[in-house]
Structure formats: structure tokens, C-alpha cells
Amino acid sequence: MCGILGYVGTGFSVSRFAGALRLLAHRGPFGEGIAALPNGAIGMTRLPMSGAAAVPLPPQEGQRRVAYNGEVYQAGCEIHGEIRLLLDGLQRGVLPDGMYALASWDPQTRQLTLLRDEFGIKPLYYSYQPERGLLAFASEPRALLHLLGGARADAEAIAQVVAAGVPLEGQTLFQQVRLLLPGEVLRFDLSQERPRLCQRQRLATAPASEVDSLDEQLGETLERCRQTFRPCALLVSGGVDSNLLGSYLDPQLQRFHLCLEGDEESLLPHPRLQRFELRQEAFMPLLRRAVGNFGGATRMSSLLMYQRLADGIGEQGYHCVLLGEGADELFWGYPRHLELWRRRDAPEPRRFAAAWFGEYRRKAALLAEPAGRRVAERIEELAHEALGQGLEAAIGQFDLHYSLEPLLRRADHLLMSRTIEARTPYLHGALAQRAGRLQRIVGDTAKAPLVALLEQREKRWQAQPKRHFRLPFERWPQALGEMRRHLAERLPALHDLGLEGLDAPSVAALPGDQLFTLTTLSLWQQEYGASL
Known part of the structure; x- marks a missing residue:
């Protein structure tokens, strides 16, 4: 790296x-x-x-x-x-x-x-x-x-982040x-x-040679990704992806896990598991540093979580960690995949876009016109263009550009702030090409091939609902209060960025995810103000 x-x-x-x-x-x-x-x-x-x-x-x-x-x-x-x-x-x-x-x-x-x-x-x-x-x-x-x-500052990209939570088409917040x-x-x-x-x-990656089973393929790919002369560890979230990777690894290999204040754990016990705690009292100082390292605003509250993980792992002296990133996108592990696949027919562009960006038109209403209308129309144009390739191809395109790429960039920037290389076995070998040929959803089970493989390899595993790697704002009132106070104090500066519809009553009413996006935008403006 x-x-x-x-x-x-x-x-x-x-x-x-x-x-x-x-x-x-x-x-x-x-x-x-x-x-x-x-x-x-x-x-x-x-x-x-x-x-x-x-x-x-x-x-x-x-x-x-x-x-x-x-x-x-x-x-x-x-x-x-x-x-x-x-x-x-x-x-x-x-x-x-x-x-x-x-x-x-x-x-x-x-x-x-x-x-x-x-x-x-x-x-x-x-x-x-x-x-x-x-x-x-x-x-x-x-x-x-x-x-x-x-x-x-790029006004168009800022509008995209406000509405969608992510810049579109390779843009950044800098002109x-x-x-x-x-x-x-x-x-x-x-x-x-x-x-x-x-x-x-x-360009695409050259097709890789496949082995007989998904089990063998994942084990072979994981071994390839582990090759380094430096000590390597595994990040464990408690879900399917990291537990499945862990089932192939030496029991003596170090595991790291992030514990969130007020959150319930669902981890399998392990003798080499080390926990790092993230508490609400650390929220704003840590978020400011995370935004500075990331270089942009985002809807991904896991930004803060990765900064805490990076700090803890860095203090332990590790320079290499294995992640489960990519499994949800390749093997269809999100609720949106279940919803879209159940219908089978291509949805109209607004509903398709909402599966990734939520209520983007409501969020865009905070922007001055015509910026709010234009960004909503552009989101729907992108959805329409993607759906022209067919539903599966459209899902793959939106997953890559508006889910996976930002998540990978988040992992890179936050972990590398402490000189830690992230390795992502699910994105290598022949796993990507194999995933597209498998039945990824079976009944109500998303990511079905990986779930079945984990049940086969780890008898202690018990199926559980999907838990997103994000902050539990509904149980973090202190963090919500800090974000509301910060935004209320920063209203004039945010108006300068085009959020003319943002006022004190709207700040008081915003849900946690939207508060987070706007707080990262404000912190980005502060952290990069000398460069703007």
C-alpha cells in the first residue's frame, strides 16, 4: 500500500x-x-x-x-x-x-x-x-x-450529497x-x-479460473489475499460476511470488533477477539477528524466507526486487516435487493433510485432552486439510463458506484490514516463472476449462497436479521443533540453552500441520517476552508 x-x-x-x-x-x-x-x-x-x-x-x-x-x-x-x-x-x-x-x-x-x-x-x-x-x-x-x-467548492456535487448522500458520476465536492x-x-x-x-x-479484470465449489473458491481467494510478511487481522462485525471469513482462518489470528454504546452484540465467542468501544461522548471530535481524513461529506455514519477502528488497530501495531466489504453488493445482501428481486420487473426510475438514495426529493427541498429540482431530475435520469440495461445490470451499476465504491474509499482513507492496508477477499479471485451465476436470493433469504456456506462451516451460527454497519442514532440522543446544535450555529455558512431551505425548525425536525449528512458537510467546509 x-x-x-x-x-x-x-x-x-x-x-x-x-x-x-x-x-x-x-x-x-x-x-x-x-x-x-x-x-x-x-x-x-x-x-x-x-x-x-x-x-x-x-x-x-x-x-x-x-x-x-x-x-x-x-x-x-x-x-x-x-x-x-x-x-x-x-x-x-x-x-x-x-x-x-x-x-x-x-x-x-x-x-x-x-x-x-x-x-x-x-x-x-x-x-x-x-x-x-x-x-x-x-x-x-x-x-x-x-x-x-x-x-x-462544487455547488452541483454539494447538491448531490444533500439529496443522495453521495456525489454522482465521479464528482467530488471540489470543482x-x-x-x-x-x-x-x-x-x-x-x-x-x-x-x-x-x-x-x-477495463475489467481478466476472468479467473474457477474451482468446483464456492467453499473452495472462497478459501483459495482468502489465502491469496492473506499473503504478506506483516501480521494480519480480521475485522469482525458479527454478520455473515466476517464470520464466514473467520471460519477459514487460523483460530490464533487476531480479530477486532467495534462495540457501540447502547448496542447489543451478536458475536460468536473467540479467544483472540479484541473489542474497541465507541461512545457518544467521543462523537463530534472523532467525526471531525474522520471527515478531514475522508475529504468529503457523506451519509455513511460508518465513517466515524472506521476512524475508531483505525485508531484502535493502529495502536496495536497492525498494518493489514481483512474486511468483508463487497459481499453485500456481489451476493445481494441488502433489503433493497430483496425488494427489487421480489417484483422481478424493472421499477420506474424514481422507485429504483429511492432504493439507494431514500427520499432524495424531500432532502433536495432544502436546496435553493433550481438546484434542488435539477439534482432530483439527474438522479432519475441516471436511474432511467441504468434500467435500460436490464434490472440486474442496473442493480450492479448502482451498487458499484453509489454503494461499494464509497464504502471502499471510506475504508481506505480512514484505515490508511493510521497506515493500515484493507484487504477485501470477496472482491477477488473468481468470486465476482461466480456470484452473478448463483441464485443469490432464496425465498426471504438474501445473500443465500453465503448464508448456506456459513451454516455448513460454523455450526454455532444462528440466522439473524441483517444488521447494517452504521450508528444507532435512535439510541444516541447525545449525538443527535450535538449535531442539531452544530447545524443551528452553522446556518449562515450552510446557506452559502446552497442550503437556503435549512432553518432552525427544519434542523430540529431532521431525522438522524440526514442530520449526519449535513453535519459532515458542515465539518468538511470547516476542515477544508483554507483550501476553498
Whole structure:
């Protein structure tokens, strides 16, 4: 796991670039380096996981210099072998199994290539401003904003977060700063004075060889994801996904679990389980830090939970943890999957969008017009376009972009704030391609293949209702009160962001999930105010 950085433009400053690279030191405290480009540079910080041998950074492969963040899951590969597999995959048009973001400079073709893995496990932000002759990118927003010298708030993306809880179509809350989409490749021609985008494409992971059963496949994939010379632990939530992973692992492997004040536990007993507690009294200070590390506003109250986990795991000295992320999206584990599948016919766009974004039109009413109307219409346009591919494809598209990618980025930014690599076995091997061919819903049972496998492997397991990994606001009155007071004090600043319909009575009436989204927006405005 590493941090990567790049800048091409006439205003290139070595000292500013070095300062931006220092902002990624937590992603790679075991080495850093810079390589020159025409009118710029690429840089990299390193947290070695597959091998500890020292290498020049960014690594050189032939004539190419490659800034690389992530892992390719190929037995026996260290960093140079992983980079060769990625460069070969780019040439062939199919990607190797792994999690990565990459920037490759080829002096022969004078091209700079940016790449993000198929599911978006590793983040990459970029700003391409052809009118200024500027291209910049980084693993995290703070470093990119330092390179750019700041950015304006993006009113359209802010409206999207208010209504949907997440920016749409790769936008961020900063103008002219975007996320590379999952599986996206961008190629820039640097042969002229100004960088020019010459190709944009989407690539998928090469089909993996399958074994006879889901049981064998998951065990094989988990073993591949565990390969590191560093101690590894498992995050345990108490649900199907983490318990199933745990059934394959050595009983002596460390487990970590987050206990929420006022919440009931449903954990199977384990001798190597360590608990971290999250109490309401820590809510606002911890949330402020989490928003700063995440670099945006969000509806995901698990943001706070991941910051607490990261702090606890970091204090224990671990740099690698296994997560159950991706199982709900690939194997259909959410209530929305049950509801949509029971009907079988494609719903109208409003109802389909509501399955992901809730009452987005009611939330959009807080925005000044025409912004509120426009964001609601755009959400419905996206739903209509997705449904044109068929129901299953539409579910997959919305799950990837508006559920899985934000969850993965949350895990990356919060865990990496304490130099911890997250590994996600459900997103590797042949599990994704196998999931699409299985009967994922059986009767009233979502994620049926994984539930059946867990019942087979863990006799102590008892079926229970789906428990979302989120804060129990209905039992956290202190946190609700803190958010209401914070928003009431910040009304003028929030009006400046376009929330003209937000006033003291509406703040007093907002439900917990919407309070959380708006509180993260306000904290983002405060934490990043110097860059706006």
C-alpha cells in the first residue's frame, strides 16, 4: 500500500510537490521518491506488503517510471513483478486480479497513463484543466489540493450529497477535482506544451479460473489475499460476511470488533477477539477528524466507526486487516435487493433510485432552486439510463458506484490514516463472476449462497436479521443533540453552500441520517476552508 502523486503544468514547483508528497507520508512511511516528467513529476510513498526489499521510488520498469499503490494477487510477486503484470494488462486490455491505482510514464510514447482497479478499491483523484495546461493527481484530496493551491467548492456535487448522500458520476465536492471511476484508464499525451487527454476507456479484470465449489473458491481467494510478511487481522462485525471469513482462518489470528454504546452484540465467542468501544461522548471530535481524513461529506455514519477502528488497530501495531466489504453488493445482501428481486420487473426510475438514495426529493427541498429540482431530475435520469440495461445490470451499476465504491474509499482513507492496508477477499479471485451465476436470493433469504456456506462451516451460527454497519442514532440522543446544535450555529455558512431551505425548525425536525449528512458537510467546509 502506498500513496501516489503527480503534476504536469507550467506552474510546476518542486517545493510544493515535495510538500504534497509529505501529506501522503501516512500512506507510506517506509520510503518515498520523485521522478521528473516534462514540466512536472510523479511521486510515491511506500508501505511494503509483499516484500520488504528496498527499491528506488517510483520504480522503473524498462524505460517507464511507475507510481503504484496497491497489490496484485499473484503468488511470488514483489513490486516489480506486480507492475509488469499491470503494464501487460494495460497493453492487452484486461486487468490482473488485485487492488491498485497506478500512474505510468512512458518517455518513448510521451504518454502518462492513470489506472484504477475494477471495483475502485484503491482511490485516485485527479484534476485535468486543459485550458490551464494542467494535470494533477493524488491518492487523497489534501495532497491534490496542496498541488493545485486550492479549489472552489462544487455547488452541483454539494447538491448531490444533500439529496443522495453521495456525489454522482465521479464528482467530488471540489470543482475540477474528480475520481477516476472503477476500472477507468486515462491516457494523456505530454508531447506538447500542454497535457492532452487522448484516451479514456474502462477495463475489467481478466476472468479467473474457477474451482468446483464456492467453499473452495472462497478459501483459495482468502489465502491469496492473506499473503504478506506483516501480521494480519480480521475485522469482525458479527454478520455473515466476517464470520464466514473467520471460519477459514487460523483460530490464533487476531480479530477486532467495534462495540457501540447502547448496542447489543451478536458475536460468536473467540479467544483472540479484541473489542474497541465507541461512545457518544467521543462523537463530534472523532467525526471531525474522520471527515478531514475522508475529504468529503457523506451519509455513511460508518465513517466515524472506521476512524475508531483505525485508531484502535493502529495502536496495536497492525498494518493489514481483512474486511468483508463487497459481499453485500456481489451476493445481494441488502433489503433493497430483496425488494427489487421480489417484483422481478424493472421499477420506474424514481422507485429504483429511492432504493439507494431514500427520499432524495424531500432532502433536495432544502436546496435553493433550481438546484434542488435539477439534482432530483439527474438522479432519475441516471436511474432511467441504468434500467435500460436490464434490472440486474442496473442493480450492479448502482451498487458499484453509489454503494461499494464509497464504502471502499471510506475504508481506505480512514484505515490508511493510521497506515493500515484493507484487504477485501470477496472482491477477488473468481468470486465476482461466480456470484452473478448463483441464485443469490432464496425465498426471504438474501445473500443465500453465503448464508448456506456459513451454516455448513460454523455450526454455532444462528440466522439473524441483517444488521447494517452504521450508528444507532435512535439510541444516541447525545449525538443527535450535538449535531442539531452544530447545524443551528452553522446556518449562515450552510446557506452559502446552497442550503437556503435549512432553518432552525427544519434542523430540529431532521431525522438522524440526514442530520449526519449535513453535519459532515458542515465539518468538511470547516476542515477544508483554507483550501476553498
